[in-house]
Amino acid sequence: MKSEKIKKLEQAGWKVGSAAEFLGLTSAEEAFIELKLRLARSLRHYRVARTLTQAETARMLGSSQSRVAKMEAADSTVSVDLLIKALLTLGATPQALARTISHPAAVGEEPVHYDAAKPKRHAMK
Amino acid sequence: MKSEKIKKLEQAGWKVGSAAEFLGLTSAEEAFIELKLRLARSLRHYRVARTLTQAETARMLGSSQSRVAKMEAADSTVSVDLLIKALLTLGATPQALARTISHPAAVGEEPVHYDAAKPKRHAMK
C-alpha cells in the first residue's frame, strides 16, 4: 500500500530522507503530508498507550480494524478529517492535537514512507 | 446554507450560545466543529490581511470563488483537509495552524452558527 517505488529503492540499498525530498512536492504539499503522518503516529501512540488492539479501537470509533490500520499508516484513502475525529473521540484535546501538528519531526526520526500515487484531485496546483 | 433552524430562532429573538449547546453534540463532535470554524475564520483572516478577493484566492488554490466562500463559511460540504490545504498553500505555517487549532474561542465572541444538516457520514457514532 505504501509507495512501491520507495520500498523497491530501499530494498535496493537506497536511503530515502523524506517523502517530499524524493517526490517533487511543493512545501505546502510536504507540510500537509507531514501533518497527516504526525496525526497517524499520534493515533497509534494513543492506542498503544491504552493497550488497545486495532479491533477494539475500531469498535470505539464505529469503524473496522482494517480502517484503523490504514489510519495509523496514513494511507492515502484516509483523510485528515478522519484522523482528527478519531483522535478527538479517543480523548485527545485540541491542545494535544495542536502540539502534534506543530512539533517538528524528532531528530533522528526514521525515514518517512508515503503513498506516492498520482494526485488527481486537489493537487494544490 | 447555515442552519435554518438556528437562523429562524434568532430572528424570533432567541440567543444561541453555541452550536453544540443547541444541538445535542458529544464533546468530540463539538471540538471538531469548533476546530473547523477556527480554520475557516483563519482562512478569511489570511485572505483579508492580504487584501485578496475570493476569486483571486480561488485562482491561487486552483478552485472557484464559490468554493472559497463555502470554505470561509465552514460549509458542511467543506472538509478540514481542504481548509488545511488552503491555509498551507496561502503560506500558513504548521505552527500557525496549531495556534488556530488550540486557541480557545475569544472572549465575547459572537454566537456561532453552524450548518446542522443531519450528519450522514462519520457521525462519530
Add this chain to the structure above:
DNA sequence: TGACATTATATCCGGTCCGACATATATTCT
C-alpha cells in the same frame, strides 16, 4: 512448529466532497 491473536493489504459499493457554473444577494462606487 502449529494454533491463535494481531496487524497489514486489497477491493467493493454507497455516500460524500470538490470544482465548476449559474444565479442571487451584498457592497462600493459615481
Add this chain to the structure above:
DNA sequence: AGAATATATGTCGGACCGGATATAATGTCA
C-alpha cells in the same frame, strides 16, 4: 439610483472517502 465589483447560495457530474469484508502477513506463546 444604477453599474460594477464582491460575496453568498444552489445544483450537478465525477472523483474520492469510509466502512465492510476477505485474505495475507506478522507476531506470540506453548
